[in-house]
Amino acid sequence: METTGLHLWLVLWKAYQALRCHAERHIHSVGLGFSDFAVLEVLLHKGPAPVNTIGELVHLTSGSITAAIDRLERKSLVARGADPSDRRARVVRLTEAGRALIECAFRDHAAAMEAATGGLSAAERGAAVALLRKLGRSARER
Amino acid sequence: METTGLHLWLVLWKAYQALRCHAERHIHSVGLGFSDFAVLEVLLHKGPAPVNTIGELVHLTSGSITAAIDRLERKSLVARGADPSDRRARVVRLTEAGRALIECAFRDHAAAMEAATGGLSAAERGAAVALLRKLGRSARER
C-alpha cells in the first residue's frame, strides 16, 4: 500500500470529486449553485448573519459573497436588513421561500450523501471521519 | 463518533480544502494554475497525447482543455503537433522549457504534500488511502 503524501492527496482528491459530483447533481436540480446552497445552509442552521460572516463560513471572499447574496436576493430567497448595532453591516436572513427551499434541499442533500457514502460500513465511515478530521486539522496548522 | 454520510462528506470536504490550499500555494508560486499544472503533469508521466485525451484525464471539458492548452502554448511550455494517423487530432507534447518546469514543480509539489499530510503516521495514511479509495470507487459506481 502506497503511503506517500502525494498518493494520499490524489486519492483524497478523487474521492472528493466523486462525492461532489453527487452533491452537485442534487443541488443543481434545485436551481442553485454550490456556493449558494452553502450560504442558505448556513442561514438555516446558524440563523441570520452579516454578509462577511457568512462569507468566512463558506470560504468566499468579500466580492464573491456579495455576488452570492445578490443572486439569492434576486431570487427572493434571502433578504438584507440593517444591523442595529453596526450601521456598516448588512444582516442577511432567509425569506419564507428561502427557508422552504433550503429545508427541502438539505434533506435531499443529506439523503444523497448517505447513499453516496453507502459503500463504506458505519465502522469504516467512523474511521474515515477520524482520519480525515485529523488530517484536515494538521494540514490547516502548517 | 458521527458516522452519517453527510458528516463524512463535510469532513472530507474540509480536509480536501486544507490540502488543496497547500497545493495551490506551491503551484501558484510557479506561475501556474491548478489545471495547467495537472495538464503538464499528465504530459510528463504519460507522454504526448491528443488534446481531449488530456482533458478527460484532468476532468476538463473540450472548451476548457482547449483554453488550458492555449495558455500553456502561449507560455511555450507545450506544443501542438499533427497526429499522422488522425488529421482531426492535435497531439500535445512538452517543450524543453515545459519539461524542466514541471519536473521541478512536481518535485516541490510532492514534497509539499508530504509535509501537508505529515500529521498522519504512515500507518494512518495507509488506512486513509484504503478507505478513500473504497469510498471514491463506490461513489463513482452509483
Next chain:
DNA sequence: CGAATTTATCTCCACGTCAAGATAAGTAAT
C-alpha cells in the same frame, strides 16, 4: 476631540470554467 487604523461591504475587472454550437475529419451502412 481629531487623526489614524481597522472593519464591513461593495464595485470593477480578469480569469478559468462549462455548455452549446460550429467545423472538419474519420467511420459505418446502404
Next chain:
DNA sequence: ATTACTTATCTTGACGTGGAGATAAATTCG
C-alpha cells in the same frame, strides 16, 4: 459513392470566483 453518424477540436457567451481598490462606519490612540 452517398448518406448518416461519430469523434476531435475549437469558438462563443454566460457564469462564478478572486483580488484590488473604493466607501463608509466603527474603533483606537495621542
